[in-house]
Amino acid sequence: MIKLLHVEDDADIREIALMALELSGDFDVVQCETGEVALKQVQSYTPDVILLDMMMPGMTGRQTLEKMREMDSLRDVPAIFMTARAQHNEIEELRDLGAADVISKPFDPIALADQVKAAMQGA
Template sequence: MIKLLHVEDDADIREIAEMALGLSGEFEIVQCESGEAALAKVESYTPDVVLLDMMMPGMTGRQTLEQMRKKAAFADIPAIFMTARAQHAEIEELLDTGAAEVISKPFDPMTLGDQIKNAIGRAD
């Protein structure tokens, strides 16, 4: 079972991702609606992978990941960003900052689980 922390401010996207990943039976999904909520959650929960929305009110996905990376347990956890602004330069920048994958929105719910598993495999 892959422990996934999903950080996304849009409730509809959280629901779609949870349904898509839940159907596979391969993921244990914990969801947070903001970077701040995710930082509070990781005090007691260490996922195998983090799926982060890039643009959120308050903290961005990148800022959230930077804060998580300050914790030793999170130094090597694969991080995947989801963004509606998937410009080539931005994708390259996110990959350069240590993202295992960048998934464009709208995403395909049918392939989301495989995209996450592939990113984890590349990060190992």
């Protein structure tokens, strides 16, 4: 099973992503509604991949990933951003930050598991 940490403030998107990922049968998903909660969660849960919303109240996805990258256990874990505002220059900035991929919202639930796996292989 692939351990995936999903950080997303929108409950509906969390639910859709959870169903999509669990349907594939390949993922053990832990979800957090904020970057702050995610940073607490990773003290006891080391994911194989991180799926981060870009725009969240409090810490953004970018800030959350920057904090996670300071932790030895998460330094090399592939991170994938999900955003509704994926401009080309922003995508390049996120890749420079170490993002394995950027998935645009609205995302295709049917394709989500395969997109995550493909990003992990490319990381």
